[in-house]
Amino acid sequence: MSELSVFVDESGDFGALAAHCPFYIVSLVVHDQDEPIDAQLGRLEKVMRESGFDRYGPVHTAPLIRREAPYSELDGRQRRRMFDALFAFSRRCSMRHKVILVDKRWFGDGDALEERIARELGEFLRENISFFQSYDRVIVYYDRGGKRR
Missing domain, CATH: 3.10.20 (Ubiquitin-like (UB roll))
Known part of the structure; x- marks a missing residue:
């Protein structure tokens, strides 16, 4: 089905x-x-986990862009890595x-x-x-x- x-x-x-x-x-x-998107999801979760982002749960990009809670303590490099991971995930998934x-x-x-x-x-x-x-x-x-x- x-x-x-x-x-x-x-x-x-x-x-x-x-x-x-x-x-x-x-x-x-x-x-x-x-x-299936399991491999892509695994890559995304790995990047998030290795970067300490797993504690945020679902990623809400508006607060991430505006440097608002819970992302306010992240520096530009960390925020960029999170965006890159999300972008790669969305590009690789069908x-x-x-x-x-x-x-x-x-x-x-x-x-x-x-x-x-x-x-x-x-x-x-x-x-x-x-x-x-x-x-x-x-x-x-x-x-x-x-x-x-």
Whole structure:
């Protein structure tokens, strides 16, 4: 049985336009489960472990870029090594991705923003429907914006 995993993440908020958050971003990473990524994942984990990065858990690149907690104590060389490892991992894996970037200057907040995201996501799905339908199962992983119950 063929299986496709779709990992969805988002960045930004539905609030009013602010200098610290001018965009709302929805990212999808699509991976065919018949194409193993164990070797690439092992390399990434090894670099993280050898550099002491394993204590951070999931890597959040925005705080890494801005030198915020928990990455504030890392020097430029350490941060660069972490970026290089992430980049190499993503380049070596047989994954596809789609990024929906909505500029809040043009689509505001609330309903207009949600409508724009829905329109772009729907267009992406319609354009690729035969690809998605070629799998027996499509599993979507979404963390609900990082919210926990």
